[in-house]
Amino acid sequence: MPQRSIQRALLVAMALLGLAAVVWATARPAGAKPGGDQAGNQASSQASNQVTPGQGRVPVIVELYTSEGCSSCPPADALLARLARQQPVAGAWIVALGEHVDYWDSLGWRDRFSSGEFTARQSRYRVRFGLESNYTPQMVVAGREEFVGNNERRALQAVAAAAHASQTPLVLSAVGRQQGKVVATVRVPAVPAHAELYAALVDPAATTAVTRGENSGRRLDHVGVVRVLQQVHFDGREPASVPVAITPAPNSDSQQQLVVWLQSAGQGAVLGAAFSSLPQ
Numbered sequence: 001m002p003q004r005s006i007q008r009a010l011l012v013a014m015a016l017l018g019l020a021a022v023v024w025a026t027a028r029p030a031g032a033k034p035g036g037d038q039a040g041n042q043a044s045s046q047a048s049n050q051v052t053p054g055q056g057r058v059p060v061i062v063e064l065y066t067s068e069g070c071s072s073c074p075p076a077d078a079l080l081a082r083l084a085r086q087q088p089v090a091g092a093w094i095v096a097l098g099e100h101v102d103y104w105d106s107l108g109w110r111d112r113f114s115s116g117e118f119t120a121r122q123s124r125y126r127v128r129f130g131l132e133s134n135y136t137p138q139m140v141v142a143g144r145e146e147f148v149g150n151n152e153r154r155a156l157q158a159v160a161a162a163a164h165a166s167q168t169p170l171v172l173s174a175v176g177r178q179q180g181k182v183v184a185t186v187r188v189p190a191v192p193a194h195a196e197l198y199a200a201l202v203d204p205a206a207t208t209a210v211t212r213g214e215n216s217g218r219r220l221d222h223v224g225v226v227r228v229l230q231q232v233h234f235d236g237r238e239p240a241s242v243p244v245a246i247t248p249a250p251n252s253d254s255q256q257q258l259v260v261w262l263q264s265a266g267q268g269a270v271l272g273a274a275f276s277s278l279p280q
Helices: 003-027 036-048 073-086 116-129 152-163
Strands: 058-066 092-100 138-141 145-148 171-178 181-188 196-209 219-232 240-246 257-263 270-277
Touching (some): 116 138, 181 196, 196 240, 219 240
Antiparallel strands (some): 138 145, 196 257
């Protein structure tokens, strides 16, 4: 091939390569890099869409009665996790409370988070809602509605309704640790007679590798694991600053939250709620 023809061919090839580089650069997202950096950009975008507590949202208590020994419970645990993570209901801040009952413990696997106190609380709801027996998974939203715990449609509807109900504002302050206890002060306005004040220490997340029972071989993830739950006695006839002191359960998560709520007598409707992280 003549030398002049070779030079022309080289020039054409170089021009095509330059054009391809321009097209490739303009087609990629601005600032994106190959591989892991694109994943990092996606993670940053997801983080910027997360909702933070407050912002005019009403705290809504969502209780899930569950057990690691129950094969029907993992889908409900997953739903509670999605509700807590995504906060999908406008105007509501879902406060997830996973309460592990103990009546599954004799059927092959003892749930390390189970407690007879949670079973007793569920039994009071059974009487209140006129049910024949306790069952899992059961979800109770704001003490107002109960249903099978993996029913996402019912959960969203119930949370939306609870967020629009009349609320009694509670204010948590002076949250700290003293002499092995979690302490705080709850400012409670005057409320209807026989209202009940509850406080709970909650592990934000936990994972268990189950080796026996109906969920044998499964890795179960939980959120909002209630470790300690107690009623706080107070006189609700006048506004008051009510002291709270709770002893944490052994091996509690260092990132625990304190959740308080006011509930009509007989485990009726939740009238108001508040929550706070604990100091390290």
